[in-house]
Amino acid sequence: MEFRLSDKSLLPVLTALLLLGSGLSLAVGAMHITWQDVVAGLLHWSWPGALDLDVPDQYALVLGEIRLPRLLLGLIVGGTLGMCGAVLQGMFRNPLAEPGIIGVSSGAAVGAGTVLVFGSVLAGTLGAFDTFGSWAGTLFEQVQWFLLPVFASAGAILATWLVYVLGDRGRSVVMMLLAGIAVSALAGAVLGMFAYVATDTALRDMTMWQLGSLAGASWTSVLVTGCIFIASSVLLWLRAGDLNALLLGESEARHLGVDVHGLKRQIIVLNGIAVGAVVSVSGIIGFVGLVVPHIVRLLRGPDHRFLIPYSALLGGLLLTVADTIARSVFAPAELPVGILTAIIGAPFFLFLLWQQRRQIV
Amino acid sequence: MLLEISDLSIRYPRAESPLLEHISLNFHCGEVTALLGPNGSGKTSLLRAISGELDYAGHIQLLGRPQADWYRSQKARRALARRYGLLAQHSNLNFAFTCREVVQLGLGPGSLSRAEQETRIQHYMQCADVWHLRDRLFPSLSGGEKQRVQLARVLSQLSLADPGDEKILLLDEPTSALDLKHQHDVLALAREVADDKTAVIAVLHDLNLAARYADRMVMLAQGRIQADGTPADLLQPALIEQVYGYRGQLVDLTGFSALL
Numbered sequence: 009m010e011f012r013l014s015d016k017s018l019l020p021v022l023t024a025l026l027l028l029g030s031g032l033s034l035a036v037g038a039m040h041i042t043w044q045d046v047v048a049g050l051l052h053w054s055w056p057g058a059l060d061l062d063v064p065d066q067y068a069l070v071l072g073e074i075r076l077p078r079l080l081l082g083l084i085v086g087g088t089l090g091m092c093g094a095v096l097q098g099m100f101r102n103p104l105a106e107p108g109i110i111g112v113s114s115g116a117a118v119g120a121g122t123v124l125v126f127g128s129v130l131a132g133t134l135g136a137f138d139t140f141g142s143w144a145g146t147l148f149e150q151v152q153w154f155l156l157p158v159f160a161s162a163g164a165i166l167a168t169w170l171v172y173v174l175g176d177r178g179r180s181v182v183m184m185l186l187a188g189i190a191v192s193a194l195a196g197a198v199l200g201m202f203a204y205v206a207t208d209t210a211l212r213d214m215t216m217w218q219l220g221s222l223a224g225a226s227w228t229s230v231l232v233t234g235c236i237f238i239a240s241s242v243l244l245w246l247r248a249g250d251l252n253a254l255l256l257g258e259s260e261a262r263h264l265g266v267d268v269h270g271l272k273r274q275i276i277v278l279n280g281i282a283v284g285a286v287v288s289v290s291g292i293i294g295f296v297g298l299v300v301p302h303i304v305r306l307l308r309g310p311d312h313r314f315l316i317p318y319s320a321l322l323g324g325l326l327l328t329v330a331d332t333i334a335r336s337v338f339a340p341a342e343l344p345v346g347i348l349t350a351i352i353g354a355p356f357f358l359f360l361l362w363q364q365r366r367q368i369v
Numbered sequence: 370m371l372l373e374i375s376d377l378s379i380r381y382p383r384a385e386s387p388l389l390e391h392i393s394l395n396f397h398c399g400e401v402t403a404l405l406g407p408n409g410s411g412k413t414s415l416l417r418a419i420s421g422e423l424d425y426a427g428h429i430q431l432l433g434r435p436q437a438d439w440y441r442s443q444k445a446r447r448a449l450a451r452r453y454g455l456l457a458q459h460s461n462l463n464f465a466f467t468c469r470e471v472v473q474l475g476l477g478p479g480s481l482s483r484a485e486q487e488t489r490i491q492h493y494m495q496c497a498d499v500w501h502l503r504d505r506l507f508p509s510l511s512g513g514e515k516q517r518v519q520l521a522r523v524l525s526q527l528s529l530a531d532p533g534d535e536k537i538l539l540l541d542e543p544t545s546a547l548d549l550k551h552q553h554d555v556l557a558l559a560r561e562v563a564d565d566k567t568a569v570i571a572v573l574h575d576l577n578l579a580a581r582y583a584d585r586m587v588m589l590a591q592g593r594i595q596a597d598g599t600p601a602d603l604l605q606p607a608l609i610e611q612v613y614g615y616r617g618q619l620v621d622l623t624g625f626s627a628l629l
Contacts, residue, residue, distance in 0.1 A: 249478040256474060257461050259422055264477060264526065265450030267443060310464035
């Protein structure tokens with residue numbers, strides 16, 4: 009017999025945990041804020057002066073401009089990674105696929121690094137000349153928020169496609185993992201090369217990516233990644249039934265009336281756009297996409313119609329909790345959250361590898 | 370004719386000679402056809418060409434339309450899926466679906482009510498003798514059990530066809546993983562399915578099983594059709610030796626004969 013939770017019990021529990029985690033993430037940090045002050049501070053920040061609340065202005069500022077965007081970004085990034093992990097595992101028909109492990113996130117980091125390094129070099133060179141140059145430099149800073157996710161998505165799409173083709177189109181686990189290693193190594197080399205030509209600011213940003221952190225949260229990044237997350241999750245969820253059929257095998261899915269090539273093309277592109285967008289703001293946060301779909305499959309089963317939304321919910325919850333811990337253990341200094349997820353996720357990956365050893369060899 | 374293959378040749382890249390050369394075959398409604406031949410004679414490749422998964426030279430007419438027509442639009446693909454099923458030789462499903470869920474995948478997200486879905490799932494799982502496995506996890510089953518669950522899934526898929534429509538069922542070595550009783554059960558089931566306006570094409574290795582349940586046997590070897598006819602025509606020691614290189618002996622039993 010198979011143990012499975014129904015939506016009636018799973019959905020309220022997850023929602024409650026999500027609210028609890030969000031509240032905690034707003035309250036905890038370098039400046040400790042009580043629950044009452046969190047509510048009052050957020051109200052004060054939303055409608056300053058409209059309500060006669062007795063909260064310090066700095067609370068409102070910290071909550072509204074720092075912690076709330078960071079919380080939302082955590083939910084979006086975690087949700088995207090959880091969902092993309094689930095979908096990639098479905099496409100590869102293999103529970104070891106994950107944006108970090110198979111090099112998709114590294115590909116995105118190279119794309120984002122290209123913009124940052126060459127952008128700042130270009131802007132610096134032009135800025136040295138005349139007024140036109142400084143105008144171009146300012147323009148670049150203006151469009152950077154847009155160029156970063158675009159280039160990161162392109163890098164992620166390219167990496168997914170490469171790993172998919174080199175990995176024998178999902179038929180071989182070993183080839184997929186090896187191709188992922190190769191793509192990650194190549195991306196690492198390119199990023200290392202970038203480090204030589206990078207300016208100091210760009211270098212700092214790049215280090216942040218390789219470790220993964222939500223410290224770069226702003227309302228702009230929340231808006232950009234949020235829109236992409238919502239659009240891509242809806243489009244991916246619409247293919248949930250086809251993904252289920254694909255789990256049976258390529259020719260089986262074809263015989264069930266699924267346009268297999270179209271489905272894969274759509275997944276590679278949507279997944280790349282979503283991962284690219286979050287990597288361009290948060291860097292490579294590994295293993296969320298691996299751990300989360302596994303937990304959901306254990307609780308609710310492998311049906312993608314439920315797996316995709318629940319993975320997004322649980323991914324957001326887990327990353328928010330991890331980020332709260334990362335911010336508070338060494339407060340006021342903070343740990344990049346990617347280090348924390350790797351400490352939890354990497355042993356989990358080894359455990360899965362151990363479980364699957366018979367199928368892999 | 371449900372399936373017309375004319376002048377079909379398959380050549381793998383870098384291969385010296387083509388695997389299949391100028392094959393022409395027609396398959397008819399209500400008939401169980403056994404595809405036979407030694408290992409590497411191209412039986413499975415022929416099935417893959419019919420499924421549109423392999424490049425080939427020649428022409429395939431599927432359910433009255435050129436094969437490529439069926440893959441032009443999503444609507445055509447779904448229409449084809451209701452009338453055209455494949456039971457693959459191996460099942461590579463690694464995710465923990467229950468057997469009932471696997472069979473349900475055959476019914477797809479279609480228009481059936483939940484009660485109707487349940488009725489059909491139960492019916493076809495009972496046909497394939499896997500109803501007792503309904504709540505077991507698919508990856509935990511034995512090879513033969515998996516194959517029977519997949520058979521139930523394919524049968525439930527074909528149950529979506531309109532009542533008047535003719536159907537095609539492809540079986541790629543359906544008996545290879547099964548025990549003696551289930552080998553007979555599955556082929557008897559294929560026989561019943563054929564009577565419901567269906568052309569059944571089964572790749573088989575066991576000549577005696579084929580002779581017992583198939584209406585027609587087609588033998589492939591060296592890239593060509595070596596023989597095509599009724600079991601009585603084909604179960605000849607001289608012909609078998611020519612195709613397989615094995616000299617057997619024909620034993621007459623009451624009602625049918627067997628090759629030993």
